[in-house]
Amino acid sequence: MKSKKTVSTLGRRAALALALGSAWLAQAVQAAPWQPSKPIEFVVPAGTGGGADQMARFIQGMVAKHQLSPQPIVVVNKSGGAGAEGFLDVKNDKGNPHKLVITLSNLFTTPMATGVPFNWRDLTPVSMLALDQFVLWVHEDTPYKSAKDYFNAIKSQPANAFKMGGTGSKQEDQIITVMLEKAAGKKMIYIPYKGGGDVAVQLVGKHVDSTVNNPIEAESHWRSKQLRALCVFDDQRMPYPDKVTATQSWADLPTCASQGIPVSYLMLRGIFMAPGVTAEQTAFYLDLVAKLRQLPEWKEFMAKGAFRQTALQGEAFVDWLGKNEQMHRVLMKEAGFIAK
Numbered sequence: 001m002k003s004k005k006t007v008s009t010l011g012r013r014a015a016l017a018l019a020l021g022s023a024w025l026a027q028a029v030q031a032a033p034w035q036p037s038k039p040i041e042f043v044v045p046a047g048t049g050g051g052a053d054q055m056a057r058f059i060q061g062m063v064a065k066h067q068l069s070p071q072p073i074v075v076v077n078k079s080g081g082a083g084a085e086g087f088l089d090v091k092n093d094k095g096n097p098h099k100l101v102i103t104l105s106n107l108f109t110t111p112m113a114t115g116v117p118f119n120w121r122d123l124t125p126v127s128m129l130a131l132d133q134f135v136l137w138v139h140e141d142t143p144y145k146s147a148k149d150y151f152n153a154i155k156s157q158p159a160n161a162f163k164m165g166g167t168g169s170k171q172e173d174q175i176i177t178v179m180l181e182k183a184a185g186k187k188m189i190y191i192p193y194k195g196g197g198d199v200a201v202q203l204v205g206k207h208v209d210s211t212v213n214n215p216i217e218a219e220s221h222w223r224s225k226q227l228r229a230l231c232v233f234d235d236q237r238m239p240y241p242d243k244v245t246a247t248q249s250w251a252d253l254p255t256c257a258s259q260g261i262p263v264s265y266l267m268l269r270g271i272f273m274a275p276g277v278t279a280e281q282t283a284f285y286l287d288l289v290a291k292l293r294q295l296p297e298w299k300e301f302m303a304k305g306a307f308r309q310t311a312l313q314g315e316a317f318v319d320w321l322g323k324n325e326q327m328h329r330v331l332m333k334e335a336g337f338i339a340k
Contacts (some may be wrong), residue, residue, distance in 0.1 A: 045086030045087055084114060167194070168193075
């Protein structure tokens with residue numbers, strides 16, 4: 001039979017071991033990197049079928065396929081008020097690390113055009129995913145074989161003879177349309193639709209004469225010989241040489257400026273979180289994005305959508321956002337789109 005002293009000593013040792021174990025466990029839990037504990041809502045401040053929606057759903061699929069998150073991503077479209085519905089939803093969910101928003105340049109244009117109480121600084125910037133191009137599109141049946149043909153036709157026709165389809169009002173597509181009008185010296189009829197998918201379908205159906213859709217929004221219709229790509233609104237050609245149609249690749253498209261159309265515009269594709277989240281929570285999504293970029297499927301997606309593969313985060317991203325906000329303020333003011 002053990003002495004009381006031995007039993008007491010064993011009890012103290014057990015208690016000490018339990019205390020040390022609890023302390024170690026607490027430190028381990030505290031040191032463990034943050035991970036989501038419930039499904040992640042991925043807000044798209046635009047309609048279905050457009051470039052932002054396609055990118056969000058691609059990310060959703062890749063995260064699930066490659067098990068990049070312990071919780072699934074759920075895509076939710078909130079396009080009301082030119083995207084204001086989606087932005088305000090995320091802004092008003094302070095401290096929620098289980099909500100993301102994929103951004104377009106309506107991050108800048110929507111508050112300027114509507115006066116809605118929102119600014120990109122109300123959110124937590126995570127990462128620029130890429131910059132999206134804009135392409136001038138016409139129907140394959142039109143007589144315009146080049147952007148120069150198209151531009152000369154606008155200049156030679158009466159005002160409002162051409163219909164331009166685009167996503168939303170006083171947003172990127174209409175900004176480009178206004179720049180085209182100023183360059184041509186002729187007004188056009190701008191017809192807004194809910195998303196880039198709708199815009200492409202309207203051009204296929206010949207309900208408009210042209211569009212300035214993103215590449216990914218019209219790629220399938222170009223491939224099937226229903227639409228014709230005329231030029232890219234960038235200061236350099238796209239670096240994708242693989243053929244999309246039987247005769248053309250993205251790299252074959254000239255810049256619009258080289259065709260006599262002095263217009264250039266790129267659109268943001270980025271990820272933001274709600275305000276008030278922690279650095280550890282932000283770090284999880286930064287790591288997720290880094291893993292996405294390494295996937296062969298990501299590289300294929302970038303090539304298919306002819307994206308400008310620019311990636312920024314941290315102070316460099318914040319600096320870029322500030323400069324582009326000012327650029328859009330100038331463009332919106334020149335177009336007469338600033339809310340009064």
